[in-house]
Amino acid sequence: MSDAKGNGAMRIGVYVCHCGTNIAGKVDVAEVAKYAGTLPGVVLSRDYKYMCSDPGQELIKKDIAEQKLNRIVIASCSPLLHEHTFRGAAEKGGLNPYLVQMVNIREQDAWVTEDRGAATTKAKDLVRAAVRRLPFHQPLEKKHVPVNPAVLVVGGGIAGIHSALTLAAAGKKVYLVEREPTIGGKMAQFDKTFPTLDCAACILTPKMSAVRSHPNITLWTMSDVVKVDGFVGDYKVTVNRRARYVKEELCVGCSECIAACVYKDAKFPDEFNMGLGKRKPIYLPFPQSTPLVAVIDPATCIEFKTGKCKKTCVEACADRKAIDFQMKDEMKEIAVGTVILSTGFKPFDPKNTPNFGYGKFKNVYTALEVERLVNASGPTGGEVIMRDGKEPKSVGIIHCVGSRDEKTNRWCSRVCCMYSLKLAHLLKEHTGAEIYNFYIDMRTPGKAYDEFYGKLLDEGVHFIRGKVAEVTDCTLRPDEEGKLVIRAEDTLAGFVRRIPVDMVVLATGLEGQADAQDVRRLFNISCSAEGFFLERHPKLAPVSTFTDGVFIAGACQGPKDIPDTVAQAGAAAAEVLALIDAGHVELEPNTASIIEEECSGCKSCVALCSYNAISFIADKKKAWINEVLCKGCGTCVAACPSGSIRQNLFEDAEIFSEIEGVLSRG
Amino acid sequence: MKYSYFPGCSLKGTGRAYEESLLPVFKALGVDMTELDDWNCCGATAYMSVDEVKAAALAGRNLALAEKAGGDLMAPCAACYLVLMKTQKRLEEYPAVRGEVGHALGQVGLSYEGKVKVRHPLDILVNDIGVEVISKKVVKPLKGLKVAPYYGCQIVRPYATFDNQENPQTMDKLLRAVGAEVVDYPMKTKCCGGSLTGTLPEVGVSLVHGLLREASRRGADVISTVCPLCQFNLDCFQDRVSSNYEKSAMPVVYITQLLGLALGLPMKELGLHRGVVSVEPILAQRELLHV
Numbered sequence: 001m002s003d004a005k006g007n008g009a010m011r012i013g014v015y016v017c018h019c020g021t022n023i024a025g026k027v028d029v030a031e032v033a034k035y036a037g038t039l040p041g042v043v044l045s046r047d048y049k050y051m052c053s054d055p056g057q058e059l060i061k062k063d064i065a066e067q068k069l070n071r072i073v074i075a076s077c078s079p080l081l082h083e084h085t086f087r088g089a090a091e092k093g094g095l096n097p098y099l100v101q102m103v104n105i106r107e108q109d110a111w112v113t114e115d116r117g118a119a120t121t122k123a124k125d126l127v128r129a130a131v132r133r134l135p136f137h138q139p140l141e142k143k144h145v146p147v148n149p150a151v152l153v154v155g156g157g158i159a160g161i162h163s164a165l166t167l168a169a170a171g172k173k174v175y176l177v178e179r180e181p182t183i184g185g186k187m188a189q190f191d192k193t194f195p196t197l198d199c200a201a202c203i204l205t206p207k208m209s210a211v212r213s214h215p216n217i218t219l220w221t222m223s224d225v226v227k228v229d230g231f232v233g234d235y236k237v238t239v240n241r242r243a244r245y246v247k248e249e250l251c252v253g254c255s256e257c258i259a260a261c262v263y264k265d266a267k268f269p270d271e272f273n274m275g276l277g278k279r280k281p282i283y284l285p286f287p288q289s290t291p292l293v294a295v296i297d298p299a300t301c302i303e304f305k306t307g308k309c310k311k312t313c314v315e316a317c318a319d320r321k322a323i324d325f326q327m328k329d330e331m332k333e334i335a336v337g338t339v340i341l342s343t344g345f346k347p348f349d350p351k352n353t354p355n356f357g358y359g360k361f362k363n364v365y366t367a368l369e370v371e372r373l374v375n376a377s378g379p380t381g382g383e384v385i386m387r388d389g390k391e392p393k394s395v396g397i398i399h400c401v402g403s404r405d406e407k408t409n410r411w412c413s414r415v416c417c418m419y420s421l422k423l424a425h426l427l428k429e430h431t432g433a434e435i436y437n438f439y440i441d442m443r444t445p446g447k448a449y450d451e452f453y454g455k456l457l458d459e460g461v462h463f464i465r466g467k468v469a470e471v472t473d474c475t476l477r478p479d480e481e482g483k484l485v486i487r488a489e490d491t492l493a494g495f496v497r498r499i500p501v502d503m504v505v506l507a508t509g510l511e512g513q514a515d516a517q518d519v520r521r522l523f524n525i526s527c528s529a530e531g532f533f534l535e536r537h538p539k540l541a542p543v544s545t546f547t548d549g550v551f552i553a554g555a556c557q558g559p560k561d562i563p564d565t566v567a568q569a570g571a572a573a574a575e576v577l578a579l580i581d582a583g584h585v586e587l588e589p590n591t592a593s594i595i596e597e598e599c600s601g602c603k604s605c606v607a608l609c610s611y612n613a614i615s616f617i618a619d620k621k622k623a624w625i626n627e628v629l630c631k632g633c634g635t636c637v638a639a640c641p642s643g644s645i646r647q648n649l650f651e652d653a654e655i656f657s658e659i660e661g662v663l664s665r666g
Numbered sequence: 667m668k669y670s671y672f673p674g675c676s677l678k679g680t681g682r683a684y685e686e687s688l689l690p691v692f693k694a695l696g697v698d699m700t701e702l703d704d705w706n707c708c709g710a711t712a713y714m715s716v717d718e719v720k721a722a723a724l725a726g727r728n729l730a731l732a733e734k735a736g737g738d739l740m741a742p743c744a745a746c747y748l749v750l751m752k753t754q755k756r757l758e759e760y761p762a763v764r765g766e767v768g769h770a771l772g773q774v775g776l777s778y779e780g781k782v783k784v785r786h787p788l789d790i791l792v793n794d795i796g797v798e799v800i801s802k803k804v805v806k807p808l809k810g811l812k813v814a815p816y817y818g819c820q821i822v823r824p825y826a827t828f829d830n831q832e833n834p835q836t837m838d839k840l841l842r843a844v845g846a847e848v849v850d851y852p853m854k855t856k857c858c859g860g861s862l863t864g865t866l867p868e869v870g871v872s873l874v875h876g877l878l879r880e881a882s883r884r885g886a887d888v889i890s891t892v893c894p895l896c897q898f899n900l901d902c903f904q905d906r907v908s909s910n911y912e913k914s915a916m917p918v919v920y921i922t923q924l925l926g927l928a929l930g931l932p933m934k935e936l937g938l939h940r941g942v943v944s945v946e947p948i949l950a951q952r953e954l955l956h957v
Contacts, residue, residue, distance in 0.1 A: 354833040407831070470832075472852050474880050 010041035010135055013069040014127060015060065017051035017076035019106055026110040026119040032075065035124050039131045043067060052082050057089040064093035071134040075103040075127050096139035098589065098649065101130040121665075129661030136653045140589040145628055147233035147549075148337030149173065149580045154225055154519075157185020158562060159342035159554030161207050162569035163576075168216035170577055175334055176211060177239055178221045182289035183208055185344055189272065189368060191375040193562055194422040195452035201288060201377075208290040220332070221291060228522050231629045232549030232585050233337045243327040245296035246282075250322035253292030257282050257323060260316035262309055268300045270379070274369045277379030282313050282323075287377060296323070338549045338576045341533065342569060343519060345555035348402025348409065348508040356398060356506055357471040361484055362387040364471060364504040367419055374426045384430045384503075392433050392503035396486040397424055398468045399439040403509030411530065413509035413559040417443045420507045421452055424461045427505075436462045436499050438488050446561070464499075466491045471504050510559035523550050524611065532558045543572040548585065551575050590632035590649045594623050598644035605636035605645060667794055668737035669785070670702045672728060674746035681743065681894025683937030687922040688742055688787060690936070694929050695795055695803065699740065702731055708746040711860075718756070722763055723770040725753040730771050730778040738783040740790060742922075744820040744893035750784045751825050786821055787922070788836040788892060789828035797843040805930035807845025810952045813924065814851040814886035815841060816877065816900075818858060818893040831855075837890060837921055844928035849886045853877050858896040863903055874899050875907045878914045887948045888917045890924055901942045917945035927954060 014036035018024035029047040036045040044067050048056050051074055063069055072095065074086045079102040087097030105123040113119035151167050153160045156178030164176045176183070187193075188208075190200035211217055220241055227238035246257075258280055266278035272285040281301035282294055296304075303309035303325055314323050347368055350358035358364045363386045365373070376382035384391055397420045403413040417439065424435045442463070444450045457463070466488040475481050476498065483500035490497045512531020513519070520527035525545040526534035533552045536544040543551045553572040554565040579585060601621035606614045613629035614636060616622075625636070625645075637645045646652075677685040692699050705728050713721040729750065732739040741747040757764045757780055764780075771777055791800065815837040822831045829836045834855065838848045858877060863870030877900060881889050891897045901918040908914050919941065926936040927949075933956060938945055949955045 354830065470852075474852050474876075476876065 008070070010071060011067065011069050012039075012042045012044075012071040012073060012131055012134060013060070013063050013067065014039075014042055014045040014073040014131065015051050015056075015075065016045070016047040016105075016123070016127070017056070017074065018047065018049045019076060019110075020049070023076070023106050023110045026113060026116055027105055027123045028116065028120040029123075031120055032105075032123045032127060036073070036075075036127050036131070039128060041071070041135065042131060044069065051076050052085050057085065057092075060086070060089045061093035064090065064095050070095065070099065071137065072100045073103060073127060073130045073134065074100065075105045075123060075130075077106040078104050078108075098140040099134070099137050101134050101137070103127055103130045125662050125665060128664070129658045132661030132664075133654045133658040136651060136657060137649070140648055142589055143587040143627060144584040145231075145233045145587060146584050147579050147582070148235075148335055150175065150334070150336040151576055151580075152177065152225075152235070152237055152334065152336040152339045153342060154339065155185070155342040155344055155554070155556070156180075156183030156211075156219070156221070157342060157344045157554060157565075158187045158204065158207075159344070159556075159565045159569040159572075160185070160340070161204075161211055162566050163340045163342060163553055163573045164211055164217050165207060165214065166570055166573035167576060168214045170573075172216060172577070172580060174217045175237075175239075175336065176217055176219050177223045177225055178219070179224050180285070181222050181244065181293075181295040182285045182291070183211060183219065183221065184286075184288075184290065186368070187562060188286065188288075189274075189371055191371050191378075192422060192426060194418045195446075195448045197422070197425070205288040205290075208288065212290050219291065222295070223332075225519075225522060226331075228339075228524075231626075232547075232579070234628075235336050235339060235549065237334050237336060237339075239332045239334065241330045241332060243329050244293065245298070245301075245323065245325060245327050246294045247322045247324055247327070248291055248293050250320050251293040252320070252322075253284065253289075253294070255284060255294070256316040257294055257313035258284065260312040262302060262312050268297070273372045273379045274366070276369055276372055294322075296325075338551070338579055339523060340551045340553055340569075340572045340576060341519065341523060341525075341556055342553045342572075343513055343516070343556040345510040345559065346513050346531075348413075348511050350401055350506045350508055352408055353401055353405075353506075355470040356401060356468070356504070357473075357484070358506060361471065361473065361504070363392070363484060363502060364506065366506050366508050367416070367423060368508070370423050370427070370505050374423070374430055382430070384427060386503055390502065391431050392427075392501070393431070394434045394436070394483075394499075394501040395424075395427050395431075395503045395505060396436045396438060396468075396471075396484075396499060396501040397505045397507060398471075398486070399437065399507045400467070401506040401508045402511070404440060409509055409511065409530070411509075411559070412443060414443070415559060415561045416507040416509060418446070418449055418452070418561065420505075421456045421461075423505060424456055425459065428459060428461060433502070434462065436464060436486070436501065438464050438466060438468045438486065440465070440467055446563070464488060464490050464492075464497060466497070469496075475500075510555055513556065516556070523547065525550055525552070532556065543568055543575055549579065587628060588632065590647065591627045591630040592625055592632065592634070592637050592645050592647040593627070594625055595644045595646060596620075596622050598642055599623055600642050600644070602641060604639055604641060608635050608639050610635070667697065669697065669699045669740045669790065670732045670735045670737055671699045672702050672705055672708075672732070672739055672741045672746060672750070674708055674741065674743040676743050676745075676894035680898050681920075683923060683940040684742060684894055684897070684920045686935065686937035686940075687920055687926045690931050691922045691926045691929060692787075694926075694931060695791075695800065697790070697795065700735070702728065702735060702739070704731060708741075708743075708749040710745050710749065714749060714752065719763055719766050721749075722753045722756050723767045725749050726757065726767045726771060726778055727774070727776065729753065729757075729782045729784075730776040732782045733778055734776075738785045738790075740785050740787060742787045742892070744786075744818050745895060747784060747786050748820040748825075751827070754780070754782070754784055755825070786828065786892070788821070788840070791840055791925075792836045793828060797839050800840065800925070801843040804844050804928045806928055806954065806956060808841075808924060808928050808952075808954060809845050811846045811924075811948075811954060812849050812885055812887045813841050813846045814849045814881040814884065814889045815854055815921075816851065816881075816889050816891050816896060816918075817854050818891065818896040819855055819860075821892060822855060837892065840921060840925065841890065844925055846924065846928075849881070849884045851881060851884060851886070853880045858893075858899045860895060860899075863899050867906070870899065871903055871906045871910060874903045875911045875914075878904065878907055878916050879912070882914070882916055886916070887952065888919055888924075888945060890919060890921045892921055904943055915943050917941055917943050917948060919945050927956075930956070
């Protein structure tokens with residue numbers, strides 16, 4: 001037997017892996033190896049305990065040298081796990097790595113077959129198929145593409161900030177794009193951080209300033225990525241810089257325009273303070289906004305609404321001339337090699353749990369609102385004054401609002417137990433109120449987290465295990481009059497409790513951003529139905545995506561706290577640095593290509609390609625596949641009506657021989 | 667649109683004011699409705715907890731008849747609605763129950779494919795007919811009448827097929843469409859006591875009291891219901907509430923009675939005289955009485 005092109009005799013080596021008892025427990029591996037030795041072209045066959053181990057790989061190398069093997073079959077686990085390992089071993093032994101074929105007799109055989117005889121027969125069938133296919137394999141070469149060392153980071157919360165600073169420190173050029181007028185994200189709104197009770201601003205704002213002043217970072221706030229072209233190493237990204245109406249290069253953040261605004265009093269709900277405070281049409285989101293540049297909201301500014309404002313802000317700015325009512329959105333195009341998405345989360349909207357009375361009872365708050373309420377630079381200067389003007393003497397904190405709930409979100413939001421403890425501590429510290437936590441389970445895994453829970457227990461905060469049924473103003477007893485009554489089954493005591501309180505705090509869960517699906521499409525990555533971006537592997541590739549060169553970090557990947565977010569941000573930066581410092585990316589050669597003479601120019605394939613790898617060359621009237629973008633999914637190959645697309649490693653002859661092999665049980 | 671109407675035993679007995687008002691209202695709205703021929707007791711909530719399979723067979727017979735008749739099956743009584751829905755789900759989800767029920771139905775020459783949609787009148791009024799259509803047909807708006815919408819526990823739990831489970835809105839919408847003033851009534855899905863008024867009267871009456879008291883404290887003139895048992899409990903135990911707790915005289919009517927009034931249907935055809943606590947004085951006070 002010789003290879004398809006007659007390049008000499010086939011010398012196939014077959015290796016059957018035991019994988020401990022994973023395979024050997026169900027498959028008679030010795031029998032499979034013995035059988036493989038009888039197949040045409042096979043000159044050597046062995047079974048071995050762990051083929052992926054160093055001795056296993058050494059065996060392959062030694063056999064290539066000694067037995068002059070020119071094709072190799074490994075019957076073991078899924079190629080997803082070890083194809084890379086075995087191709088590598090073959091390459092080290094001097095054989096082209098694409099002359100190796102893996103056969104999955106673990107996931108697709110041993111683990112899913114009850115009967116030992118049947119499992120052994122199936123393993124033989126699969127090995128025979130691989131042996132039949134291999135003569136058609138040709139040596140293939142990997143392609144190398146250079147990597148542009150500039151990086152795009154999308155989202156300027158703590159994740160984006162940390163990634164950007166890490167990359168900038170390594171000397172890489174970073175574009176940090178943020179859609180809000182300032183970076184800082186949700187963390188900037190927090191008062192303290194658990195469990196250490198560090199002031200969030202104190203640990204965050206130095207990093208924000210560092211971003212602003214770092215020569216390697218270009219910071220674009222009020223900006224959205226609108227278009228992404230290209231591929232790993234060579235992305236072309238279009239960013240829309242929305243008009244701020246204040247020139248960033250001229251404004252010094254002196255705030256005199258704000259003081260001079262024709263609105264003497266701030267009148268409009270202030271986004272940063274969750275609408276609990278007021279701002280003017282020209283404003284700074286918060287004192288440490290970065291960049292410290294005023295912004296004009298055209299929806300509330302009189303000049304934009306009527307064109308007849310006295311423009312006292314412009315007068316106040318005087319010679320600086322930073323205010324520009326004519327400013328337009330500006331499109332910027334940048335070239336980067338890699339992308340980190342750190343677009344964060346959206347807090348659950350408690351209007352979807354009407355039984356807790358948010359929006360109906362004014363003293364029901366979300367946790368993020370309370371963060372602002374207890375913050376010294378918040379709307380009440382850190383005094384806990386409720387919407388009715390009073391200070392609460394009793395507070396109920398309801399956990400798992402929009403988390404672990406079949407009716408809203410099924411997942412645990414991971415941070416709510418801990419931030420509820422933190423808020424309980426802060427509310428007690430600020431007001432001396434009695435605090436009641438209503439929880440399903442307390443989830444406090446994390447360094448010094450459970451100790452913090454213990455501290456709260458010692459502080460005399462009450463904990464009631466039970467899901468809250470409702471918050472109501474329907475009273476039954478005199479002590480409930482004028483209060484909000486929290487009704488919950490106390491599942492430890494075994495009865496229904498009614499706890500009257502002045503203030504209710506809803507520990508709202510974390511959701512994916514409302515526009516997560518749009519961002520997903522823009523960057524061609526995957527996103528779960530819940531709105532969180534999908535990592536390439538939940539354990540082993542947690543910040544990679546299925547699109548090379550695009551990484552994810554922080555809560556856009558799933559709910560997580562600040563330490564985990566920062567860890568991921570660092571990891572994403574490291575992954576990016578690995579690509580940049582390698583200088584180029586290797587591309588697998590399992591790509592498709594057009595047989596130009598046979599292409600009829602029907603364009604069927606163009607629309608089908610999920611990776612935008614196929615374009616239509618108008619003057620030639622032929623399709624063309626960009627091998628750098630092609631992921632080798634095979635969709636176009638199968639769809640082509642004239643059969644004029646071929647794919648490396650999936651040639652017709654290879655596939656048909658494999659099928660014949662499976663079906664030709666002797 | 668064609669519906670089979672499943673009255674259940676209440677609408678022919680204690681809850682007859684419900685049927686008396688329901689039929690003319692649907693007729694006035696141009697809905698084709700035929701009483702299901704040869705229907706039987708739904709088994710109510712009690713039978714389900716005694717023997718699930720036999721209860722499913724009993725209720726399933728009605729579903730089989732409805733499937734033969736064609737069209738959706740309207741069940742106005744909250745208990746009938748829930749039992750029929752529950753049976754439908756059991757038959758869908760449990761092949762063993764489906765087998766046994768199928769066998770039982772086969773004995774009397776019936777079969778059931780699972781195609782019937784069980785519908786509540788609120789669902790049909792809001793989603794099939796539409797509040798705009800209804801509001802256009804109003805000749806006597808219920809101006810000034812303050813109504814507490816009371817849905818009871820069964821029509822949105824456990825299956826919330828047509829309304830919000832925590833804060834149902836369909837009755838609120840209908841009441842507003844006919845010009846009534848809807849009172850914010852947080853007790854709208856709380857238990858009326860069910861059969862506890864008979865078996866553990868002190869518990870049942872205390873629940874009735876909570877519902878009446880809250881409606882009265884929020885300024886309601888009447889409570890509007892969609893369940894014969896709720897209506898019965900709230901209406902008939904007010905003397906007990908008055909003697910055990912505080913004086914209570916809150917009229918409790920069916921939504922269909924109020925709709926009929928607003929559509930200008932003759933009062934005597936709406937069973938408005940049947941309440942233990944008479945609704946007529948408050949209607950007179952709000953100048954809503956007509957012949």
